[in-house]
Amino acid sequence: xxxxxxxxxxxxxxxxxxxxxxxxxxxxxxxxxxxxxxxxxxxxxxxxxxxxxxxxxxxxxxxxxxxxxxxxxxxxxxxxxxxxxxxxxxxxxxxxxxxxxxxxxxxxxxxxxxxxxxxxxxxxxxxxxxxxxxxxxxxxxxxxxxxxxxxxxxxxxxxxxxxxxxxxxxxxxxxxxxxxxxxxxxxxxxxxxxxxxxxx
Numbered sequence: 001x002x003x004x005x006x007x008x009x010x011x012x013x014x015x016x017x018x019x020x021x022x023x024x025x026x027x028x029x030x031x032x033x034x035x036x037x038x039x040x041x042x043x044x045x046x047x048x049x050x051x052x053x054x055x056x057x058x059x060x061x062x063x064x065x066x067x068x069x070x071x072x073x074x075x076x077x078x079x080x081x082x083x084x085x086x087x088x089x090x091x092x093x094x095x096x097x098x099x100x101x102x103x104x105x106x107x108x109x110x111x112x113x114x115x116x117x118x119x120x121x122x123x124x125x126x127x128x129x130x131x132x133x134x135x136x137x138x139x140x141x142x143x144x145x146x147x148x149x150x151x152x153x154x155x156x157x158x159x160x161x162x163x164x165x166x167x168x169x170x171x172x173x174x175x176x177x178x179x180x181x182x183x184x185x186x187x188x189x190x191x192x193x194x195x196x197x198x199x200x
Contacts, residue, residue, distance in 0.1 A: 060117055074094045074101060145186070
């Protein structure tokens with residue numbers, strides 16, 4: 001990482017424009033080996049996903065396409081997630097109406113997003129990023145559902161009822177193997193038994 005990027009990571013006063021320049025530079029220099037996010041005024045770094053991680057995302061994509069072919073599941077779509085703090089996040093997947101992001105740039109407003117998915121990674125920051133910061137950021141942005149597939153705990157968490165102050169008001173947690181219903185307007189039932197195959 002360059003000296004400029006190191007200084008920017010330490011500065012809580014970084015502008016969104018500075019962040020986007022650093023993220024674009026890092027993507028070119030590292031061949032997308034890491035991905036950057038900007039939440040609560042700080043840069044977060046996500047390692048590129050492993051095969052099990054990506055297989056879980058594809059598992060959800062297949063389930064959604066079987067039941068709701070009118071929806072698209074985008075991977076790695078950049079979202080503006082914090083109303084007053086100009087946050088930037090890249091969920092592992094974003095569920096939206098068909099062609100919802102057509103014509104948009106790299107970072108888009110979350111209006112119309114139905115669900116965001118995160119699958120925990122095996123890195124030091126996954127607890128703070130996926131279990132603590134993301135539920136608050138996604139709920140404050142008004143995204144109806146946040147689905148967290150936690151490979152360390154072997155659980156699926158569905159956050160719902162977004163609130164601009166606290167993130168989400170409701171949390172439904174089940175172990176791998178149970179069925180999770182993504183309620184209306186999604187109406188998708190997920191049998192999570194297969195997820196047991198994708199934990200180390």
